[in-house]
Amino acid sequence: MPTNRAVSYQGPGKVEVVDIDYPTFELKDGPGVHPDNVGRKVPHGVILKTVSTNICGSDQHMVRGRTTAPEGLVLGHEITGEVVETGPDVEFVKVGDIVSVPFNIACGRCRNCKEQQTGICLNVNPERPGSAYGYVDMGGWVGGQAEYVLVPYADFNCLVFPDRDQALEKILDLTMLSDIFPTGFHGAVTAGVGVGSTVYVAGAGPVGLAAAVGAQLLGAAVVIVGDLNEGRLAQARSFGCETVDVSAGPVEDQIAQILGVPEVDCGVDAVGFEARGHGKDSAQEAPATVLNSLMAVTRAGGGLGIPGLYVTGDPGAPTEDAKEGSLSLRLGLGWAKSLSFATGQCPVMKYNRALMQAILHDKVQIAKAVNAKAIPLDQAPQGYHEFDEGAATKYVLDPNGYLGTAA
Incomplete structure (x- = not known):
């Protein structure tokens, strides 16, 4: 089984790259995991090998100590990845697909999801409506600033890119579909x-x-x-x-x-x-x-x-x-x-497919607009520091070398 390294909040002003468990199709106890989610089975999920995952200003709020986030929380809710394993209940998403993952975790089955209000899904966070990866009070789903990450309700949540080569060619633009562009x-x-x-x-x-x-x-x-x-x-x-x-x-x-x-x-x-x-x-x-x-x-x-x-x-x-x-x-x-x-949270799925089309057909260059910069996972602490100092840069982490930034 592969190892898994991830960016972890270690207290105000401090993040570290640490070793964590490789994901399975069951939620385990850990920093920030709601007790009612511990042991939750995820047969509808997929495991992604992370292609790109971004540092967000919302992450920075936690890292500054401005929330009640617990130490040890694995960060990251802006996720693009390659499917390497599917759960037994997944029908349509396939191994090898390159997908964008909305930062909202949504079941696709509750009233709010059916009304396109995926930012306030009723079934994924026992604490309150709405959930996200690697974020305080959001149910404890492990963050995606990691080499591998679990995505639940994959047939609903994953936006599959139609062409792998085209997706990787435009990945700095497409990685913005998980959060900031739709938001x-x-x-x-x-x-x-x-x-x-x-x-x-x-x-x-x-x-x-x-x-x-x-x-x-x-x-x-x-x-x-x-x-x-x-x-x-x-x-x-x-x-x-x-x-x-x-x-x-x-x-x-x-x-x-x-x-x-x-x-x-x-x-x-x-x-x-x-x-x-x-x-x-x-x-x-x-x-x-x-x-x-x-x-x-x-x-x-x-x-x-x-x-x-x-x-x-x-x-x-x-x-x-x-x-x-x-x-x-x-x-x-x-x-x-x-x-x-x-x-409130942006319901990412309301917009991400249309914005994907705008990117793929050269109607918008969002990566250039936000000054996207790819860096290896090990440079995440430096990226957090520079972003906190006001750098006019959107830092994109490259945990597995898809973007060619690994030394």
């Missing part, structure tokens, strides 16, 4: 972006850049991206976005300089709960700032898509209320302007 696109869709829209995307990290690409794909006339990080803003400008530096002054004033009016049709929050203040307060954490700013700059009757992560438990929050996810929102402003809000 950013979902933010744009739920904000109401359409042909001719003006859009403000708060946050120029990978999800924000993916939201900007998604807005362009949906026909937006102008996409404005705001951030504090000049390197990330430069990355947004590289594919045709306008930008604002939120530390340089009021966002609405900078939008007015671009559009002639201080408001946009649609707003996307790609920052989440670790947001900083704007203007002179940009050095300080102020978790409600982005949401309040978006309400201020979005026109009456507009929409907000909120793919940025907000949590129910944040031990490092600046206030007692924020530690339990209670933020000081100007909800009255949102109500008065009749704004629509959409929050």
Whole structure:
């Protein structure tokens, strides 16, 4: 049986590459595994040899110690892999298939899954609706920043690429289908972006850049991206976005300089709960700032898509209320302007096949937009560190040498 190495959270600010068990078709006890999931049989699953697996900003929240994630948790929810073994109940996914795995784990059988709400599946997490690989309070499914990983309900969850050679040729683009591209696109869709829209995307990290690409794909006339990080803003400008530096002054004033009016049709929050203040307060954490700013700059009757992560438990929050996810929102402003809000996990399967087609037929270059960089698994700690320092890079781990990055 092959060995299995994986990236593990070892406490605030620290990740290590460790040896873990090779996956089987049964959930075992371990860091973060819900007791009711221990011993759960997975005959409907497949075992993947990981082709690519990405470092996500959501992982970084845990690594910073900003969640209740237990030490030893195996990280990684952005997974692309080759099927090397199938469970006895798998009918359609075959050994040798190259597949993208949505970060949402979904059964395909509950009411929510049948209504395309796969981000809040009712059957995979005993704690609450919704689950993901390698993530805190998500049921304890082992993460995919590893050489091998188990994927349950494979016939439902796996998006099979139609041609192996084409998939490997475009793998840096296709690896974004597991999370950030659908998540950013979902933010744009739920904000109401359409042909001719003006859009403000708060946050120029990978999800924000993916939201900007998604807005362009949906026909937006102008996409404005705001951030504090000049390197990330430069990355947004590289594919045709306008930008604002939120530390340089009021966002609405900078939008007015671009559009002639201080408001946009649609707003996307790609920052989440670790947001900083704007203007002179940009050095300080102020978790409600982005949401309040978006309400201020979005026109009456507009929409907000909120793919940025907000949590129910944040031990490092600046206030007692924020530690339990209670933020000081100007909800009255949102109500008065009749704004629509959409929050929560992106239901990846709602979008990933169509976005795959856009990639395969050269309608979009998402890897270039987010500045994807492939690195070997052993360099994961360095990748986490550089990403945390603000690198304008989407780090793609190559655990098994498919991408040619292994020394």
